[in-house]
């Protein structure tokens with residue numbers, strides 16, 4: 233998304249510090265009156281010294297730095313209650329909307345926004361927008377108060393319902409104006425936050441006294457800058473149940489494989505953390521690491537070896553893994569998208585099950601007993617549950633940070649913890665890149681050293697060879713001349729030779745030679761993939777890209 237930080241919002245502090253600040257309602261309505269924060273007189277908060285955040289309190293984006301390169305460090309505005317607020321509580325008309333896919337904790341965030349506004353600030357008019365963005369202009373609102381939301385944190389899903397698509401900025405802002413709403417709380421993922429920014433910009437354009445606050449939600453943990461998204465821990469915990477079942481099934485059969493598919497469209501965090509937590513997983517496949525099946529260093533070789541060693545194994549695959557490989561093996565296929573424009577994924581779990589079964593049934597002579605493969609797909613189960621204890625606390629902090637920011641007049645922000653401190657991050661900052669598992673980071677190394685799985689570094693070479701072989705076969709079957717670019721492939725140097733075992737149409741093993749060509753370009757139907765890695769094209773740095781700027785280091 234090509235939205236930039238607002239001019240004038242990059243503030244230079246002392247010693248070269250840079251504050252990436254968020255918009256404030258006085259940017260376009262400079263003469264608004266201020267009011268004393270009612271929390272000053274609240275029995276619970278008045279007693280807590282230093283409860284209020286100082287105007288110049290900021291949070292460092294990076295806490296691990298080179299001592300010689302601290303100038304130019306980036307900071308965000310610290311979240312929390314301010315001494316002065318820009319809304320009289322009795323004048324506040326707040327609304328809450330949830331958009332995108334489900335995530336554990338949505339109801340807790342709704343509950344805590346309602347209860348926080350009600351009990352801390354004395355706000356009495358709070359509305360729920362039903363069914364995502366389109367609910368602004370298609371549906372009536374519902375009244376929310378502490379009684380209505382009292383028990384909702386014990387339920388999965390969202391009491392407000394959610395949807396994809398339907399973001400029509402002017403219709404949404406018309407509805408905000410017509411209803412007299414002046415605080416808009418928007419809970420959702422990267423797409424939702426982009427929509428929130430569009431609403432904020434339109435409110436500014438119309439000079440409305442309206443603040444828009446974004447609360448980041450993503451089961452995939454793919455929102456950049458913030459430490460972690462709510463519901464992620466719950467999802468990883470729930471995924472353990474599926475992995476345990478897969479392990480039991482696999483361990484109770486000779487040559488047993490338990491295959492578990494988890495969510496993760498572009499980012500394999502759930503799969504990675506579920507693998508690290510479980511210790512029963514032998515192989516973890518994520519979108520950031522394209523894999524291949526045949527030949528040295530391939531998946532079949534590893535499965536073969538693990539089954540011979542242990543008699544069983546567990547594979548965890550993120551739903552976005554292997555998309556290019558599947559697309560290529562399917563030949564032509566339709567590129568479908570959901571109502572928000574997100575590509576619909578090909579089912580890697582089913583595809584992998586079928587390929588493993590047929591490969592080991594037909595092609596593997598050393599197996600005396602057939603493969604027993606159990607495929608478990610708990611994807612929707614891990615996101616439809618209520619949040620666990622720690623996510624509940626986290627949701628509470630997010631909700632409170634959001635209402636303190638809105639009451640203080642800040643807007644166009646996404647709230648979230650950065651290095652464990654909550655802050656207000658300009659929305660363009662969190663949506664301009666997507667977060668991915670950093671495979672150059674120590675966390676992925678920990679996983680690799682735990683599973684001893686292949687690194688699939690020869691992916692590009694293997695894919696190029698597959699394409700060349702396919703093209704040759706097609707040319708031969710059409711009894712045409714071999715196309716020039718295929719027949720004139722440059723000779724392969726001995727050091728680059730590597731055998732690749734594949735199966736011919738009779739099910740016999742065929743050994744081929746392949747050439748190491750790291751500059752291979754990849755094209756698969758209409759889908760677009762990152763050429764160097766086979767990773768789908770996205771805006772953020774991806775592994776394998778030498779220019780990638782991975783700035784997230786895990787402990």
Ligand SMILES: Nc1ncnc2c1ncn2[C@@H]1O[C@H](COP(=O)(O)OP(=O)(O)OP(=O)(O)O)[C@@H](O)[C@H]1O
Nearest residue numbers: 332333396397398399420421422423424426427572
């Ligand atoms: N660039 C955009 N501008 C305005 N609105 C957008 C944009 N992208 C998505 N939206 C709207 O945001 C809402 C949610 O988007 P999407 O379905 O992509 O889910 P998300 O918020 O990314 O959550 P998740 O992917 O984690 O489920 C939809 O109503 C969609 O129309």
Ligand SMILES: O=P(O)(O)OC[C@H]1O[C@](O)(CO)[C@@H](O)[C@@H]1O
Nearest residue numbers: 333334451452495496497551570
């Ligand atoms: O809710 P839907 O439309 O089925 O989409 C599922 C997608 O939503 C997510 O849960 C969040 O983006 C992805 O992991 C998954 O691919």
Ligand SMILES: [Mg+2]
Nearest residue numbers: 332421422423
């Ligand atoms: Mg999204």
